[in-house]
Every structure is written in C-alpha cells, then in structure tokens.
Amino acid sequence: MKMDSCSHEIRVSRGMRMLCFDCTKCLGKGMLSSTKCLGKTLSVLFKNKVDVIRYQKEHYTRTYDREQLEPVYGFVDLLNKLSSKKPWVNVCDCKRDHREWKDFLENLVTRELFDDPVGALEQLRTLRKQYNKKSVLQRYPPDCVKSYHKVLDNLTHSLEETRLIRDGSEKIQSVLQPSFIPSLISLKKPPEARAIKRYRVLDSQVTLLENSMGWFYFLKPSELSLSMHEVKTLNDLRDSASEKYVFELIEPIDARDYFRKLGGELLSKLDVDVDVRKLSEIFMRYTAGYGMLEILFHDPGVRDVYVDSPPEVTPVYVDHESYGICTTNIRLSEEDLERISSKFRSIGGRPFDEANPVMDMELQDIGVRVAGVREPSTFDGIAFAFRKRRNMPWTLPKLVSEGMFSPKSAAILSYLVSGKCSILVTGARGSGKTSILTALMSEINRNDRIVLMEDTPEIPVDYLRSHGWKIEHLRNQPPISRESMNSYELSPEQNLRAALRLGESVLVLGEVRGPEAKALFEAMRVGAAGNAVLGTIHGSTPYDTWDRVTNDLQVPSTSFKAVDVVVSLGYRENRETLLKERYLASVTEVGKFWESNPQNEGAFFDIMHLNGLEEKYNLDESSLFRAISSRKNMSLSDCLIDLEFRETVVKDLVKISRMKNINDVLEVDFTAKVWNVCNSLVNKQMLSDGLVDYEIIRRKWHGWLREQIRLMNEECNDQDSEKKHGDVQKVSV
Secondary structure, eight states: OOTTOOEEEEEEETTEEEEEEEOTTOSSOSSTTSHHHHHHHHHHHTTOOOSEEEEEETTEEEEEOTTTTHHHHHHHHHHHHHHHHOTTSSOSSSSOOOHHHHHHHHHIIIIIHHHOHHHHHHHHHHHHHHHTSHHHHHHSOHHHHHHHHHHHHHHHHHHHHSHHHHHOGGGOOOEEEETTOOSEEOOOOOTTOEEEEEEEETTEEEEEEEETTEEEEEEEOGGGGOOHHHHHHHHHHHHHHHHHHTTSOOOGGGHHHHHHHHHHHHHHHHTOSSOHHHHHHHHHHTTTSOTTHHHHHHOTTEEEEEEOSSTTTSOOEEEETTTEEEEESEEOOHHHHHHHHHHHHHHHOSOOSSSSOEEEEEETTTTEEEEEEOTTSSSSSOEEEEEEOOSSOOOHHHHHHTTSSOHHHHHHHHHHHHTTOEEEEEESTTSSHHHHHHHHHTTSOTTSEEEEEESSOOSOHHHHHHTTOEEEEEEBOOHHHHHHTOOOSBOHHHHHHHHHTTOSOEEEEEEEOSTHHHHHHHHHHHHTTTSOEEEEEEOSSHHHHHHIIIIISOOOGGGGGGOSEEEEEEEEEOTTTOOEEEEEEEEEEEOSOOSSOTTTTTOEEEEEEEETTEEEEOOTTOHHHHHHHHHTTOOHHHHHHHHHHHHHHHHHHHHHHHHSOOGGGGSHHHHHHHHHHHHHHHHHHHHHHSSOOHHHHHHHHHHHHHHHHHHHHHHHHSHHHHHHTTTOOOOOO
C-alpha cells in the first residue's frame, strides 16, 4: 500500500451512519484541517450522507459528529448544487464554444474544490483578475468576457460565504481520544451551562452542570489526559495481552482483579517510565472491566446508570443522589455494549440474545444490579439499567441524615423491630425499599439468627456478617428463570420450606414481584409465633398494597392479617431544588379484626403519617404498641419512655455527624456498638434496681459517646490512622 493512501468504510448501526478512515499509512494527519484528509472526506461525502466521521491515526481516534460537520456539509451541498446546475454552460449567446473556460470551471468544481478548497478558491480569484486584463479583452468579445466574469463572481461569492471557507477547517471542533476507547466522550459543554459542583472519581474529573434544559454530568476521564507515550504503551499492552491471555479460562468474577494485576506485571517488565498503578487500572477497564461505566460505578454520588437504545445516538444517563437524572457526555458504542453483554453472559451464566432478550443479574464484584433488554423487546438495540447498591449497610440514623424521615420515625421503626413485628415495606421502584430493609436488619439483635432470601443479592450480607450478624443467605429463583423454567435455583416457596427447617430465625425476604407473595405471608404467619419477619413489595399506600396482593398476586385477603405494620415510601418534589426525593409517607398498623376489606372496616391505623411536610404521630391508641409492651413485659408508659430514649440516641448521632463532620457514627459498625451499649446499660440497671431510670441511662450514654469522640480525636492525631480514616476530622468534645 502506498504511504499516501488511506482506506475507508461506512458502518451502519441502528440508523446511524459512521464514516471511518484508517489513516495508518496515509500522509494526512487524520483530521479535517489536513488538506489530504479534507479532500478525501469531501469526495466521500459528495455521494454519501453520514452522521459521524472517525479518523484512526497512529494510537488515537478523532471523531466529528453531525453538529460539528455542518460546515463540511454546507460546502458539500454547494458543490452538489453547482454540479447539477453547471452555471458555466450556456453562459453567453455567441456561437463560440469557449471550451477552455468551461473545462477549467468544470474541473475546478468537480475536482479542485474537493482536493483543496482553499487552493481552488485562490485559482478563481486569480482568474477573475486575469479577466480584467487587456490581453483577455482583446482575445474575446466583451459580452462573453462580461458574462463569464459574472459567473466567476457568483461562484467566488458562494464559496466565500460557506462556513468551511469563511471560518477555516482548522476551527471545526472534534474529540481526540486514545484508540483503545471504543465509545465517544464529548468535551463540548452544553450551551449556557454553569458549573455547580466539581469532584474526582478515581483519577477522573466530574463536573455537575446546569442550564435551562436540566442537569448534566460532565466526565473528563483520566484516559484523555494521558501522554502520547502512555497511550502508545497501553495500546501495545492491550494488543499483546489480548493475543496471549484473553482466551485463558479465567473465572469471570475474578477477571477484573486478574487483568489489573496482569497489567501491572507487564508494565513493570516493559521498563518504561509510566505510572504503573494508573495505567494498570485503565488497562483493566478496557479488557476485563466495563469500560467507561467503571468510573460511573465508582462514583458514590451516582445511584443508577441508564444506557438507552440506540446506544451510539443516545447519551448515557445517571441518577445522582443530589441532582436527580443527569445527561452525561458519554455515548457507548455498539461494539462496547456487545463486549459488555458478552461479559454479563459469562458472569450470569444465562443467555442474552434474540431468543432470550431480557437480562436480570448481579455484578457481585462491584455491587451493581443489571437489568438489560434487546431485540425483539426493543426497536433499536441493547439497553441497560444499572442499580448500584451501597457497599456498607444503611442504618436508620444514616437515612435520617439523608432527610428520608425524622429521628422519632427512626425510633418507631427500631422499636417495632425489637418488638419482633412482621413488617412489610412498600413503595415504587427506587423509593428506597431495600435501603429501609437493610436498615431494619441492622436493628436486629446480633444474637438472633437471620435467614435472608433474595433472587438478586442487593443486601450487603458479607459486611453484616463481618460485624457479627448471623445470616444464612438463600438464593430464590429469579423471575426470568421462572418464566423459562431452565434454572437450578429453588422457587421462593421451596426456599421458605427449607428456611423453616433451619431452626428458629428472623425471616427476611427481598423484593417480592409475583407468586413469592404467598411465601411472604406464609412466613409472616409463622413469624407471628415469636420471630420478626421483614419483606418488601411494590405498592404505594397500605390499601393499594393490599389490593395488589389480593387481586393481582392472588393471595387470600385474610392472609394480609399476618402483617403487623406496613411502612409506605414515596417520592416528593423538593421545592428549593425541584428534584425528586424519597421520603417515609406512613407507618401503618394492620388490625386483625376485619373480614373482607381492611380499608372499609377501619383495620388500617396510622402510627405515623406525613401531613404536608409535618410528621403526625398517634401512639397512645395503638393496639400494636400495647401488644409489644405485653411481649416485653413492660408498661405502655415505659415503652413510650424507651421510644423517647431511642429518639434521643438517633438525634445525638445525626447531630454529631452534621456539626462535627464525623460520618462514621452513622455507619452500622458504630450504631451496632451504640445499641449494644444502650441495651447493656438498661439491663444492668434492671438487674440492680429492678426499674429503669432513663435519665440515668441518658447521662451514662452521653458520657460513653464523649469518650468515643475523644478516641476519634486521638486517632486523627496519628498520621497512619488519618490515612486509614481519611474522612474523620478532629472535633471538640
């Protein structure tokens, strides 16, 4: 192949046409500002319309999208118009052919303007000057010269008015990125957008932007800041490693760590002056990892990531905990999505193709739940929704600090768990059901045994186990597997029967979507004998949940009596930010004396409900609280005092976290220690005095808390501990 030639192809994907140039053996620079590249591009665009142009040159890819190509298309449209109308033909009425003029202009429009637009325009300007010379006027009739001079004027003016000529091809913006990144990252910020917040994720920069159109998540990955030497090293490393290692039998869930270590080892052997840690991390992202999605998954502020179809046209969206749904500057390529889909198939062990177009699985290595669809369930390719789970369990004080409910509501929920109630958490998708369920689990006494059943693991079981909770984790058959009947997992009903044989335990069921509802209520009926039962289900109000359970899921109406409490979650709009936020709508007691309709027969009793922005409580008339007090062998007034003390503890923890900036006090390892200390203080006083004076308990509790803060300050003064606990700051006692 000659060194002055390049190859090209047009790729059609989901209605988007991409013109791809391989400039490896071309003297052009792989950009529109290069005369050779511009000429080749104009020649192709003259007969083909495309949405994106991509140049591959050495170790980089330069991309122009449709908006950036408007000056080029304006120029091509003019050339098409000139070629069809041929304004240089039949210019004058004389009988002379003027072949030299016609041939020159036709050659200029059909060839010269493609090869070198600026150079061809200079030829036109030169020709116009020559037509004013005396020698030309003597050779040709004045009327002919005048007519052709007018053609030259119009042609020159038309070319000068095009943006390509007026602004120059060098001003056309593009995106230059390393060729190992298959997807597109746009660095053009939205119009009139202002920066709201900036922070770093891994080695990349995140900027949150706002304009009249909404919120934008603008990512500048560290990959775009690599030197040419680092890019070349990574490209060479990926090519060589792919040939040698990709086909090895590596456990999919371990592949990320494997390739991260492999990258570090290979880079060390190359004896090159690079940041081995940074490059090995990037190497892992684009071999065994999830590409650009890796950065989004590691952002603690991102709750969900959405990839809509068609992928190369539609940007990725994220649900940010502080700013809601944001449009990103990332568009994943179809190649990237197919690679990621293949990896998901390997990890999940289930097909994802036209015969099985729905995917539901868990990426346990990074704590992300995946839901995917493709043709024929979609019109335009693959789409994914990624839901991140919190690596550390939620706690009730942590949810209070997030504004989901008040300390008093947290105290009520904590008290209900200690009272071994059957609690059903209901709400819309994403309303926080699993977060509440995890927080309620963290309130279970660590001496109790828990049997947890989930189809997709969302609760951080390993973390809870490492902090003393005794959990047996059972896998339910996922809904998709139930439909296909090709699965080794047990159904929820079968798992429930197994769980009941595992001995006396607290039963916890993850999200209930279908027939497993019967298993949930059977578990609650069994749990009524003395153990707590917790579960979640889609719904809104207690009545809507009962209606769905009985009519949609075909559970006998009276089985709903097994539920002691329905915790209803919802969404509301923050009036200051206009963002959607999650909140606790009500804590509703379910009475036991009704026949057919709990709503009409007054069986729903709100222990707490939201009235506008104010929480309303009605504890004195609660039959459930009387039953719990009897179960605890306490008077109702003592139970209410116990409830107030729990509220005080939550208030203190949230206050310290906000005023002193000690976030660790809201995490499960510290809150579990808090409740152990409080229960120990109560039990000691009961053994010594036979009564509980909560005023004394409060004083001792505050003394213990001050001592813990003092110890945290000492840790802050230790440099090694400061590196280990970077978010702990020195505070005054």
